[in-house]
Amino acid sequence: MKRVSLTDLSKSLNISKTTISFVLNGRAKEKGVSAETERRVLKKVKELNYIPNNFARGLRTGKSMTIGIVVADISNPFYARICRNIENEFDKNGYNVLFSSTYENPDKEKHIINVMVERGVDGIILSPTRPYSSRVKKELTQLEIPLVFIDRHYPNSDIPYVVANNYQSSFEATKKLIEFGHKHIAFIAIKPTNTSVMADRIRGYKDALKAANIPFRKKFYAEFDLEDLSKPIYHKLDCLNLREHSATAILSGNNKITLALIECFQRNKILIPNDVSLISFDYLDVFSILTPPISSIQIHPEEIGDKAAKLLLSLISSPQKFQENLVIEPVIHIKESVKYILDK
Amino acid sequence: MKRVSLTDLSKSLNISKTTISFVLNGRAKEKGVSAETERRVLKKVKELNYIPNNFARGLRTGKSMTIGIVVADISNPFYARICRNIENEFDKNGYNVLFSSTYENPDKEKHIINVMVERGVDGIILSPTRPYSSRVKKELTQLEIPLVFIDRHYPNSDIPYVVANNYQSSFEATKKLIEFGHKHIAFIAIKPTNTSVMADRIRGYKDALKAANIPFRKKFYAEFDLEDLSKPIYHKLDCLNLREHSATAILSGNNKITLALIECFQRNKILIPNDVSLISFDYLDVFSILTPPISSIQIHPEEIGDKAAKLLLSLISSPQKFQENLVIEPVIHIKESVKYILDK
DNA sequence: AACTAAAATGAAAAGGGTATCATTAACTGA
DNA sequence: TCAGTTAATGATACCCTTTTCATTTTAGTT
CATH class of the missing domain: 1.10.260 (434 Repressor (Amino-terminal Domain))
Incomplete structure (x- = not known):
């Protein structure tokens, strides 16, 4: 019919x-x-x-009443919660939301954005996986479609963003560990490390060390690939010399790696906080019911989602208007996973 | 330009x-x-x-190369992981994916589906929140758009589905607890309890009791609203008489409520498994690193997503073809959260 | 050279809305 | 009664692509 x-x-x-x-x-x-x-x-x-018929309408008006969300991985609860709030906000305003994951693959990101533009989306919310380059920036600017960065952003680009203050919170968390008497503090980074998020976290860590006159040491720095977590990570952790209590504290670059760390510690009978203190980026509900409860740096994805949605909506209705970037301040929770160190 | x-x-x-x-x-x-x-x-x-121009193309061809996913809540990792795999599969086939959450609100579900039909989606994957009724069934059948149910389904409807065998796994898990010597087994249900998922789980629990000649007792049954979890749940749990060891084991209706339970137990110094044994529906990564590790009934959302996507794709290409429904068998992991009970 | 078949390309309609502009009908006031 | 408004509705172009069918060009055959 x-x-x-x-x-x-x-x-x-x-x-x-x-x-x-x-x-x-x-x-x-x-x-x-x-x-x-x-x-x-x-x-x-x-x-x-x-x-x-939406096609006929879109053809005539040039508006699709659809926006696109592009994140690293929708199955990551952090992004899922961002997406939830974005969709909520746009639904209220009569928009539909397309989503896609890049899995940190730059080619996929490029492809997805092209497809969404073809689809005639009225705007895009993007967590970029491609490292900053003038070529990529030009490509994104040329879209002539309102674009908002979330979670990660490009330096000095005109593309508005909603991100957490990763540098400052990393600095503060590291400082906290130092205040607890730790001098041998390790940082676990997640690849790719050239996103603004990870780069800022690493920078905050290093600067906090410097501010306390503690030299940065390569043996206290490790990088992991999240896709590789199935392989045992203890081997790599071993370089942090946890057994010999060489590193007495760890600042973990994100929640997924934290869970992997804890599992690894349990398998290898390394005790938190007796053998090593731990603070993790990205709070998870379960952090508070683990034994011991895990200290964390909490970023509210809902806040990012909300603000990004409102920012994009205002860009769509008045593209010329200058838009302020938004920086969310994370909250640092210190729990029993961090203990004082007196000697050393 | x-x-x-x-x-x-x-x-x-x-x-x-x-x-x-x-x-x-x-x-x-x-x-x-x-x-x-x-x-x-x-x-x-x-x-x-x-x-x-996609509008012109869609107008002419009548195909949007877009499908819609409607779940209860995209920020629930279970659904997020389903969505991830669905999007993956459709992306491979040149489709885009719209998503929206119902938050278990029947009116919202109806509205979303209408909007998606207006958008001209080529198919819909739906986790229905509306209880089965001939009116709703008729409404969905009349869409004349390929539709696949995930996670939940309607009895005796012609709408194909991909769901987990909730009845059987609930039965087996309860049986397991009985084999461990438990006779006072509580079940925590999640509202709405009229979805096929929750109804099957409750039925499996009851039937396993009956099979072992253990009477179902109302005081060992509780219902919670997930949106209400912020309020302390201990009060309600109290009716299960945990203090007096009246209920010696709990089968928890889903992962979110399990985490809330554990937190509540910790606050009230109730020990797992000494005071109460626990099996939870819906495995979470963290279950294995909690103290003690939590027993669970694991359903692979990836499998549901994959199969639902393939099912919908085949329905889109040949709508008349009879489609087999798919039932996924969950895996039951018994860990230290369950202990033997000898007396009583 | 004349004709046929095949290869390559083009003209035009259709698809279903929205927006501009035009038209009709009803009504006003002198 | 008739010009001049205003209220209500209509005719039509346009948005851009796909597709059917028609046409032109080229190659091949006798």
Whole structure:
């Protein structure tokens, strides 16, 4: 059964498409459509179960009422919670949301963005995986579609962003560990390390060490690939000399690696906080019910999602307007996973 | 700067739109377009950065190459992981994916589906929140759009589904607890309890009791609203008489409520498994690093996502074909959170 | 050279809305 | 009664691509 079109409706009512269109778009009053006509139209619409054709509408208006979200991985709860709030906000405003994951693959990111532009999205919210380069920046700027970065951003680009203050919170967390008497503090980074997030976290860690006159030592720094976590990570951790208590504290670069760390510690009978203190980026609910509870640097993804959605909405309605970037301040929770060290 | 259209391209090349369209849709050979013409077209397309207008295409072809995913809550890792795999599969096939969450609100579900149909999606994957009724079933059947249920399904409807065997696994888990000597086994259900998932789990629990000649007792059954978890749940748990060791084991209806339970137990100094044994539906990574590790009934959301995607793809390409429903068998992991009970 | 078959390309309609502009009908006031 | 408004509705172009069918060009045959 073919779908009922505006023309069908028009014929069966003997009312022009124009008038019906006005009624359906809520512009009846404004366009001086009589109450009687409006009533007849609405009745018939229901009767024939008329559903407007979105393609025809989009073709004519140039608006798709659809936006795209591109993140590293929708199955990462951090991004999922961002997406939840973005979708919520856009749904309220009559928009639909397309999503796709890059899995940190730059080519995939490029492909996804192209596809979304073809789809005629009215805007894109992107957590970029491609490292900053003038070429990529040019490519993104040329889209001529409102774009908002979340979680990660490009330095000095005109593309507005909503991110957490990773540098500052990393600095503060490291400082906290130092205040607890730790001097041998390790940092676990996640690849790719050239995203603004990880780069800022690493920088904050290093600067906090420097500020306390503690030299940065390569043996206290490790990088992991999240996709590789299935392989035992103890071997790599071993370089941190945890057994000999060489590193007495760890700042973990994100929540996933933290869980892997804890599992590894349990398998190898390394005790938190007796053998090593631990602070993790990205709070998880379970951190508070683990034994011991894990200290963390909490970033509210909901806040990022909300603000990014509102930012993009305002960009869509007035593209020329200058937009302020938003920086969210994380909250540092110190729990039993961190203990004082007196000697050494 | 206005976007380049096929007409622009046609004019600048002096080649008809028809021919260019053939080239762009990879039908050059088939339609006998000369290699020279094809080369010229492709060169110009790149030069002018031509991007086809999806609305015009959709209007003409009636296909949107877009599907919709509707789940209870995208920020629930279970659904997020399903979505991840669905999107992956559809991306491979040139489709885009719209998503939206119902938050278990039937009206929202209805609204979302209407919007998606307006958008002209080629298919929908739905985790229904509305309880089964002939009215709803009729409504969904009348969509004339391929539809696949995930996680939950309607009894005796013609709508194909991909779900876990909740009844059987609930039965087995309860049986396991009985084998461990437990007679006072509580079940924690999640509202809404009229979804196929929760109803099957409750039924499995009850039937396992019956099979062992253990009467079902209301005081060992509780229902929680996930949205209410912020409020302390101990009060409600108290009815299970945990203090007096009245209930010696709990089968928890899903992972979120399990985490809330554990937190509540910790606050109230109730020890697992000494005071109460625990098995949880829906495995989480953290279950294995909690103290003690939590027993669980694991359903692989990836499997559901994969299979649902493939099912919908085949429905889209041949709507008339009869489709088999898919039932996934969960895996039950018994860990230290369950202990033997000898007396009582 | 004349004709046929095959190869290559093009003209035009269709698809369903929206927006511009035009038209009709009803009503006002002198 | 008639010009001049205003209220209500309609005709039509347009958005851009795909597709059907038609036409032109080229190659091949006798």
